[in-house]
Amino acid sequence: MLDIDKVRKKFPILKQVVNKQPLIYFDSGATSQKPQCVIDSINYFYSNSNSNVHRGIHTLGDRATVSYEEARNKVAKFINAQAKEIVWTKGATESLNLLANGLSNFLHPGDVILISALEHHANIVPWQQVCANTGAILKIIPLDETTEKIKLETTYQLIDLYKPKILSISHASNTLGNIQPITDIIQYSKKYQTITIIDGAQAFMHLRPDMLKLNCDFYVFSAHKSLGPTGLGGLYGKYELLNSLPVYQTGGEMIKSVSFDTSTFTDAPGKFEAGTPNISGVISFGCAIDFMNKIDFLDQKTHEKSLFIYLKSQLEKISGIILYGDLELNIGTISFNYKNEHPFDIATLLDQCGIAVRVGNHCTQPLMRCLNIEGTVRISLAFYNTKNEIQQFIIHLKQCLSLLD
Amino acid sequence: MNDSYINVKNQITQAGSWQEKYREIMTLGKELPVLPQELKVDSAIVDGCESNVWLYINFNNEERKLLIAADSDTRIVKGLLSIILYLYSDLTPNQILLIDANKEFEEMALLKHLSPSRGNGIKAILNEINRKAYLMNK
Numbered sequence: 072m073l074d075i076d077k078v079r080k081k082f083p084i085l086k087q088v089v090n091k092q093p094l095i096y097f098d099s100g101a102t103s104q105k106p107q108c109v110i111d112s113i114n115y116f117y118s119n120s121n122s123n124v125h126r127g128i129h130t131l132g133d134r135a136t137v138s139y140e141e142a143r144n145k146v147a148k149f150i151n152a153q154a155k156e157i158v159w160t161k162g163a164t165e166s167l168n169l170l171a172n173g174l175s176n177f178l179h180p181g182d183v184i185l186i187s188a189l190e191h192h193a194n195i196v197p198w199q200q201v202c203a204n205t206g207a208i209l210k211i212i213p214l215d216e217t218t219e220k221i222k223l224e225t226t227y228q229l230i231d232l233y234k235p236k237i238l239s240i241s242h243a244s245n246t247l248g249n250i251q252p253i254t255d256i257i258q259y260s261k262k263y264q265t266i267t268i269i270d271g272a273q274a275f276m277h278l279r280p281d282m283l284k285l286n287c288d289f290y291v292f293s294a295h296k297s298l299g300p301t302g303l304g305g306l307y308g309k310y311e312l313l314n315s316l317p318v319y320q321t322g323g324e325m326i327k328s329v330s331f332d333t334s335t336f337t338d339a340p341g342k343f344e345a346g347t348p349n350i351s352g353v354i355s356f357g358c359a360i361d362f363m364n365k366i367d368f369l370d371q372k373t374h375e376k377s378l379f380i381y382l383k384s385q386l387e388k389i390s391g392i393i394l395y396g397d398l399e400l401n402i403g404t405i406s407f408n409y410k411n412e413h414p415f416d417i418a419t420l421l422d423q424c425g426i427a428v429r430v431g432n433h434c435t436q437p438l439m440r441c442l443n444i445e446g447t448v449r450i451s452l453a454f455y456n457t458k459n460e461i462q463q464f465i466i467h468l469k470q471c472l473s474l475l476d
Numbered sequence: 477m478n479d480s481y482i483n484v485k486n487q488i489t490q491a492g493s494w495q496e497k498y499r500e501i502m503t504l505g506k507e508l509p510v511l512p513q514e515l516k517v518d519s520a521i522v523d524g525c526e527s528n529v530w531l532y533i534n535f536n537n538e539e540r541k542l543l544i545a546a547d548s549d550t551r552i553v554k555g556l557l558s559i560i561l562y563l564y565s566d567l568t569p570n571q572i573l574l575i576d577a578n579k580e581f582e583e584m585a586l587l588k589h590l591s592p593s594r595g596n597g598i599k600a601i602l603n604e605i606n607r608k609a610y611l612m613n614k
């Protein structure tokens with residue numbers, strides 16, 4: 072069992088008092104909180120090892136480079152991949168843009184890019200740009216209106232119909248929390264040599280994806296949603312395919328040789344890491360991985376699942392509350408509305424009680440249109456949340472809703 | 477500052493609990509005249525809001541006064557709009573420019589609603605009122 076008191080002590084921010092109430096942080100889908108070791112490692116780096124990587128012939132440079140590459144190893148091991156298959160980026164958004172940019176060279180007019188109705192704007196807009204530039208066509212796996220998730224049969228039919236060149240879907244939805252059936256979809260897409268991309272921004276921490284088992288071509292994630300720092304993320308790619316992509320940005324460090332006429336580039340991952348990288352961020356993300364490794368995955372999953380079931384059952388008891396999405400296979404994120412009330416009002420009142428939730432369209436406007444709503448209140452849980460927090464939340468929520476009635 | 481605003485401000489600062497305060501704000505919102513549907517057009521929407529906020533500011537040349545009409549689809553923002561209308565109604569441009577809205581909101585302990593992260597457009601509205609007043613004062 073997860074020793075929740077012990078876990079919570081590692082997250083200094085959770086001790087905060089907000090608006091005279093103990094903070095209840097239910098917005099981990101926007102960004103997760105950070106354990107002390109991650110915070111300390113940034114301080115430690117700047118105090119003890121600060122120097123640039125891959126360049127200095129001096130002790131500090133060695134130290135920084137070793138830690139930087141060690142973090143790449145840790146992430147690779149965490150997702151069951153090879154270190155050279157991990158590229159550091161600014162985040163999931165940049166990873167998707169890197170892919171959209173690189174893969175557009177492989178596309179011809181009329182080729183299909185298939186995404187799902189639940190995608191974050193970061194996994195929609197780059198593909199729209201690619202379509203505008205190449206004449207490729209963006210197609211959508213629809214949301215099934217009754218179950219509010221995508222259907223596997225429909226997805227298979229669309230894959231058979233379009234034989235997509237690229238399929239890019241989220242492992243888990245940031246708005247609804249749905250865990251999507253990506254293993255089956257990836258497997259099925261092999262029929263047409265479709266390049267498969269998984270947006271794991273939300274799933275990375277909750278589901279600990281295994282690249283060998285998933286067998287996707289690319290997987291993107293953001294460090295800050297998985298206990299790490301902001302401004303850092305990653306891109307996993309099967310090596311041969313990854314290395315075949317053209318460079319995204321050019322500059323220092325990713326170069327083999329430069330003359331004024333031409334340049335040659337190093338191999339992946341280096342060729343995608345132009346300029347001085349986010350060294351302290353990478354190293355501290357390595358510490359976030361260490362932290363996760365110390366938590367038994369089964370314990371984490373059991374705890375998160377029980378929190379989710381409890382929250383769902385409590386919300387269902389409040390008349391007037393409408394819940395959205397897949398309430399079975401879920402990472403612990405619930406979107407809801409109350410009668411005709413505006414989510415903004417609910418969140419503003421909850422904030423008075425020290426409760427942090429997110430409202431709005433959550434960067435998924437097309438999904439909101441599918442659901443025929445403008446926005447929701449979203450609660451996104453993490454393993455450091457407790458049943459007691461949910462109890463407190465429900466008491467406060469009822470109070471806030473009564474102010475609106 | 478006019479008496480009706482002072483009244484409103486007193487009601488809010490004297491609220492016994494945050495619940496009472498927000499109830500007060502939402503009641504003020506209910507008193508705000510509803511903007512006719514045909515005026516709720518995209519061109520009147522204040523940018524950068526998570527909720528919809530419509531704003532009209534006109535200048536009455538004869539009386540040298542600003543006329544402000546605004547509406548929102550959220551109760552709390554509507555209440556805050558109502559407070560702003562009380563704050564600025566019937567003032568000349570010169571009087572408007574002398575008002576420190578930040579200070580007023582701070583004294584009502586509502587300053588956080590001016591934070592850009594809230595995405596409620598209140599700050600944008602205050603800026604717009606000041607911009608118009610400044611132009612008219614010239």
Ligand SMILES: Cc1ncc(COP(=O)(O)O)c(C=O)c1O
Pocket residue numbers: 100101161162163164165191193194241243244245270272273293304
């Ligand atoms: C599913 C999903 N994809 C992509 C992103 C973009 O991540 P980032 O803003 O860290 O680049 C997010 C962030 O909210 C997300 O939830």
